[in-house]
Amino acid sequence: MIEIDVQLPLDRFTLKVNHKSESIAIALLGPSGCGKTSLLEVIAGLRRIAAGRVLVDGEVLTDTAGKVSMKPERRRVGYVPQDSMLFPHLDVRGNVRFGLKRTGGDSAESERRFQEAVEVLEIGPLLSRRPYSLSGGERQRVALARALATAPRLLLLDEPLAALDMELKERILPYLLRVRAMKTRMVYVTHNVGEAIALADEAIVLREGGIEAHGAPREVLSFSALASIDPQVRFDNILDGSISARDDEDGTATFTPASGGHLVVTATPDLVPGVRATFTVSAEDVLVATHALDGVSARNVLEARITAVERQERQVLLRANASGCEWIAKVTQGAARSLGLSEDAEGLTIWLVVKTQALRRLR
Amino acid sequence: MLTGEELSILWLTLGIAITSTLAILPLGILGAWMLSRWRGPGRGLVETILSLPLVLPPTAVGLLLLQLLAKSGPIGRALDALGVEVVFTWKAVVLACATMSFPLLVRPLRTAFDEVEPRLIALARTLGRGPFDVFLHLTLPMSWRGLVTGALLAFSRALGEFGATILIAGSIPGRTQTLSLAIFQRAETGHDAEAMRLSGLTVLVAFGLMWTTELITTRRTRRLRT
Numbered sequence: 195m196i197e198i199d200v201q202l203p204l205d206r207f208t209l210k211v212n213h214k215s216e217s218i219a220i221a222l223l224g225p226s227g228c229g230k231t232s233l234l235e236v237i238a239g240l241r242r243i244a245a246g247r248v249l250v251d252g253e254v255l256t257d258t259a260g261k262v263s264m265k266p267e268r269r270r271v272g273y274v275p276q277d278s279m280l281f282p283h284l285d286v287r288g289n290v291r292f293g294l295k296r297t298g299g300d301s302a303e304s305e306r307r308f309q310e311a312v313e314v315l316e317i318g319p320l321l322s323r324r325p326y327s328l329s330g331g332e333r334q335r336v337a338l339a340r341a342l343a344t345a346p347r348l349l350l351l352d353e354p355l356a357a358l359d360m361e362l363k364e365r366i367l368p369y370l371l372r373v374r375a376m377k378t379r380m381v382y383v384t385h386n387v388g389e390a391i392a393l394a395d396e397a398i399v400l401r402e403g404g405i406e407a408h409g410a411p412r413e414v415l416s417f418s419a420l421a422s423i424d425p426q427v428r429f430d431n432i433l434d435g436s437i438s439a440r441d442d443e444d445g446t447a448t449f450t451p452a453s454g455g456h457l458v459v460t461a462t463p464d465l466v467p468g469v470r471a472t473f474t475v476s477a478e479d480v481l482v483a484t485h486a487l488d489g490v491s492a493r494n495v496l497e498a499r500i501t502a503v504e505r506q507e508r509q510v511l512l513r514a515n516a517s518g519c520e521w522i523a524k525v526t527q528g529a530a531r532s533l534g535l536s537e538d539a540e541g542l543t544i545w546l547v548v549k550t551q552a553l554r555r556l557r
Numbered sequence: 558m559l560t561g562e563e564l565s566i567l568w569l570t571l572g573i574a575i576t577s578t579l580a581i582l583p584l585g586i587l588g589a590w591m592l593s594r595w596r597g598p599g600r601g602l603v604e605t606i607l608s609l610p611l612v613l614p615p616t617a618v619g620l621l622l623l624q625l626l627a628k629s630g631p632i633g634r635a636l637d638a639l640g641v642e643v644v645f646t647w648k649a650v651v652l653a654c655a656t657m658s659f660p661l662l663v664r665p666l667r668t669a670f671d672e673v674e675p676r677l678i679a680l681a682r683t684l685g686r687g688p689f690d691v692f693l694h695l696t697l698p699m700s701w702r703g704l705v706t707g708a709l710l711a712f713s714r715a716l717g718e719f720g721a722t723i724l725i726a727g728s729i730p731g732r733t734q735t736l737s738l739a740i741f742q743r744a745e746t747g748h749d750a751e752a753m754r755l756s757g758l759t760v761l762v763a764f765g766l767m768w769t770t771e772l773i774t775t776r777r778t779r780r781l782r783t
Contacts, residue, residue: 240679266682273683279676283698292694293684344685 331364615720669703
C-alpha cells in the first residue's frame with residue numbers, strides 16, 4: 195500500500211498529488227516536466243516537500259505535520275534514475291554490491307540477492323566492466339540490479355526519454371516484467387502506453403499540477419487525451435508469452451501470448467518451443483480490415499472485436515480484442531472514415547493484419 | 558655522491574615532510590568535507606582563516622607559533638607541565654610545516670569534494686548507506702585526484718618550509734636543520750659550492766615527486782572517465 199498526499203512547489207507550478215494504491219506495479223505517464231521525476235524523488239527521500247505525507251505499507255516515510263522525514267538510507271526504497279547514475283569509480287560488480295554491505299548482517303542472504311539480481315538482469319558478462327564502457331540499456335540494467343539487490347519494498351524507475359529511440363535489445367521492459375513477476379512493488383515512469391499496459395496493474399497520468407487520471411491501464415489511457423498532453427507518448431503493442439512451435443522449413447515460429455491467441459513470428463536460432471519471449475509491434479504497423487481477407491501475404495490475420503475508438507488530431511486509434519489479447523491499431527482519419535470506424539463502432543468485428551517481420555522481439 | 562652529512566639532511570627533511578603531511582591528512586580531509594557540505598553562514602569566514610597561512614609572511618606565522626608554544630606561552634606552559642618540549646626540536650619543524658601546508662591540502666580537496674555530483678551522493682543513500690559511509694566509499698575515492706594534488710602540494714610546501722621553521726625550531730644541524738635551512742646557512746657562511754650541491758638535491762627530489770604524481774593521477778583519471 196502506497197499513500198501519497200503531497201504538495202510540491204516546482205519552478206512553474208505546485209504539484210499536488212493525493213493518491214492511495216494497493217497495486218504491485220504502477221505506470222506513471224505524463225509529459226516531460228510535469229513532475230514525475232520530482233514525485234519519485236519525494237518518495238525516495240531525495241527531495242523535501244512543502245506539506246504532506248508519504249506512507250509505504252503503513253510506515254510513515256515523510257510527514258510534515260508530524261515532522262517525520264525518514265532518511266533515504268532507512269526507507270528501503272530503490273531508485274533507478276533516468277541517467278542510471280552508476281558510480282564511475284567502481285566496476286559493475288562494485289556498483290551492484292554497493293547496497294549490500296549495509297542491508298542486514300546475513301552475508302549468505304546478501305550473496306543470494308546479488309546472484310539473483312545479476313541473473314534476472316543478465317549482467318553476468320558485464321560484472322568486470324566499467325560504467326563508461328556500457329551502452330545506455332546496459333547501464334539501466336546495472337542500475338536496476340543495484341537497486342534490486344538491496345531488496346527494496348518499493349522500486350522507483352524513471353525511464354530515460356532516450357528509451358523511446360533506443361534499439362529494441364536495449365529496452366529494459368522485458369527485465370521489468372521479470373522483476374514484476376518477483377512481486378517487487380514498483381512505480382515505473384514511461385511514455386509508452388503499450389509498456390504501461392504490459393507491465394502495470396494501475397496507470398496514473400500526471401499533468402502539470404496533479405493527477406489527470408488513474409485506474410486500470412486499459413481504462414485510463416484514454417489515448418486521445420494522453421496524446422494531447424504528452425506529445426512524446428507512444429503506442430506499442432507488447433506481447434509477453436512463449437514459443438509453442440517452430441517450423442524450420444518455413445523459418446518461422448509460433449508465438450503464444452500469455453493473454454491468448456497465436457502469432458507467426460520470424461524464427462531465430464534461440465526461439466525453440468518453451469522459450470519465453472516478448473514481442474512488440476507499433477500501433478502504426480497493425481493494419482485493419484472490416485472484411486475477412488483472402489490471399490494476403492501477411493501471416494497473421496486476427497479476427498477481433500473493437501473495444502474502443504479514439505479520435506486523435508490526425509489519426510484514429512482503435513483498441514480491439516483478438517482471442518483475449520488486447521491490440522492497439524492506428525489508422526488515418528480518412529481511412530477510419532472510409533471503413534466506417536467512428537466512435538460508435540464498438541463491438542464491431544474487424545480483422546487485424548500483422549506481418550511476421552513487423553513483430554519484433556524485445557528479448 | 559652525497560656525503561654522510563648531506564644524506565642525513567635529506568633524510569631529516571623527507572622524514573619531516575612526510576610526518577607533517579600525514580599528520581594534517583585526517584584533519585584536512587575532515588575540514589575539506591565539512592567546508593564542502595556546509596552551506597550555512599560563516600563558511601567564508603572559516604575559509605579565510607584557513608587560508609591565512611597562504612598569504613601571511615611565514616615569519617609572522619612562526620612568531621605567532623613561538624608565542625603560543627614558548628614555555629611562557631599558553632600552550633607551551635601546558636605542554637611543559639606534561640614534560641613535552643616542542644620549541645627548537647624536530648616537533649617544532651613538523652608543526653611549522655603542518656601549519657604552513659594545511660591550506661594547500663584543504664583547498665584542492667574541497668574543490669574535488671564539491672565536484673562530486675550531489676545526485677550521485679543522494680542515490681548512494683537510497684542504497685542503504687549513511688552519510689559518512691557514502692563519504693568514505695563514494696566521495697573520497699571519487700576525489701582521489703584532489704587528495705593526491707593536495708597532499709603533494711602540502712608535502713612540497715613542507716619540503717621547502719623556511720620562515721616559520723627558523724623562528725620556532727632554529728637551524729640546529731642534525732636536529733632541526735632541513736634542506737632549505739642548510740642551503741641558507743651554507744650560502745650565508747660562504748660555502749657556495751655546498752649550497753649549490755644541496756640546491757641540486759632539492760631539484761632532484763622535487764622532480765621525482767612531481768613526475769610520480771603525474772603518472773599516478775593520469776592513470777587514475779583515465780579509469781574514472783565516464
